[in-house]
Amino acid sequence: MxxxxxxxxxxxxxxxxxxxxxxxxxxxxxxxxxxxxxxxxxxxxxxxxxxxxxxxxxxxxxxxxxxxxxxxxxxxxxxxxxxxxxxxxxxxxxxxxxxxxxxxxxxxxxxxxxxxxxxxxxxxxxxxxxxxxxxxxxxxxxxxxxxxxxxxxxxxxxxESIEDESFNDNMLEYDQFTKPVSFDGYDVPFVLTNGNHEEIKKWRHFNSLAKTYKNRPDLINEAKLSKEDKEYLATLQKDKLS
Ligand SMILES: C[S@@+](CC[C@H](N)C(=O)[O-])C[C@H]1O[C@@H](n2cnc3c(N)ncnc32)[C@H](O)[C@@H]1O
Known part of the structure; x- marks a missing residue:
């Protein structure tokens, strides 16, 4: 170019x-x-x-x-x-x-x-x-x-670095962590350290959903959501109201 x-x-x-x-x-x-x-x-x-x-x-x-x-x-x-x-x-x-x-x-x-x-x-x-x-x-x-x-x-x-980034599919990228696993009393979520790739994928998906809902609700309206995603968002909305 x-x-x-x-x-x-x-x-x-x-x-x-x-x-x-x-x-x-x-x-x-x-x-x-x-x-x-x-x-x-x-x-x-x-x-x-x-x-x-x-x-x-x-x-x-x-x-x-x-x-x-x-x-x-x-x-x-x-x-x-x-x-x-x-x-x-x-x-x-x-x-x-x-x-x-x-x-x-x-x-x-x-x-x-x-x-x-x-x-x-x-x-x-x-x-x-x-x-x-x-x-x-x-x-x-x-x-x-x-x-x-x-x-x-x-x-x-x-x-690969581009595929997972924020704004793909109208979602923000999930939280990411690097070493050390503990710092100042703050720990990396255990699920990310145990090597279970299915669990990690699931955690990242819902973390990304929660983050997008909190920081960019305008994007959520454009995102393709599964039934499970919608149910999860409903719990977040309920938590926000209570
Ligand atoms: C001080 S600005 C001019 C603002 C203009 N008088 C107005 O009120 O719309 C000078 C230049 O900065 C650039 N600029 C300022 N804000 C920008 C923005 N949000 N996005 C893109 N370019 C911007 C543009 O090239 C613009 O011509």
Whole structure:
């Protein structure tokens, strides 16, 4: 996969592309990430990219000109999936990460200041938000998206690690433990230490169900539940009410 990130702050990505899974995925040729400074495409003699807002309002807005010029200069721009990061976009989630992981070429535009001139929408396919809060710029948002997309690409990490993760089947991952078995009076649940794989699977399933019910009831409504799951949830609901 090819990913182009358009930003005014390319230096923010140096740690991101040179650490952990992203670094290894680049080295293995799983992904090619290019970070492009769209200030280089400014037509202003002082390389200015922002200006005051028509109709008034606080702050400065990024002009559509340098971004559109930068986009058009990218090889394969027309066929690539073009995204802008924006709090006004549709919310990013694991399903979106899986969808984008199927693309061959993604271009992500990072806004800054008060955002980008709305005419940018004529050059992109989607506006994506990473959550209902305001970041200073799209850099952190694009890193979050790229991280979650790249780890889904074949060869980035072992596929078993992906299969059991949160949000598969609209459930959160069960609690996990490592050594020591006892610490400060807190013990690892015995069932996880006794080697009975059927019992472990069952414990994990119901732990995952309880955790999703407690932390993300919105997901439970979308999950496929067996009769036994529904009965277990009913006991949790009863406990909550009593
Ligand atoms: C300070 S924000 C602009 C906020 C804008 N004035 C508003 O109220 O919707 C500047 C840039 O940060 C990025 N950004 C901020 N919050 C974001 C979020 N939740 N998801 C994705 N990008 C975000 C976008 O690229 C945005 O153009």
């Amino acid at each position: 090819k990913i182009d990130i358009l930003t005014l702050f390319p230096e923010m990505f140096s740690g991101f592309v040179s650490s952990s899974i992203i670094k290894r995925a680049i080295e293995k040729g799983v992904v090619d990430i290019r970070v492009i400074d769209y200030r280089d495409y400014s037509t202003d003699k002082h390389h200015k990219v922002d200006d005051t807002i028509y109709g008034g309002g606080a702050g400065m807005l990024i002009s559509v000109v340098p971004i559109a010029n930068c986009l058009k200069d990218i090889d394969g721009y027309k066929c690539a999936k073009k995204i802008i990061t924006s709090p006004t976009g549709a919310t990013f989630n694991q399903a979106k990460a899986k969808e984008l992981a199927q693309e061959e070429h993604i271009i992500i535009v990072c806004g800054h200041y008060e955002g980008i001139d709305a005419r940018i929408n004529n050059y992109i396919d989607e506006e994506i938000s990473i959550g209902d809060y305001i970041l200073t710029g799209g850099e952190v948002a694009s890193m979050a998206m790229v991280d979650s997309i790249v780890r889904l690409l074949p060869g980035a990490i072992t596929s």
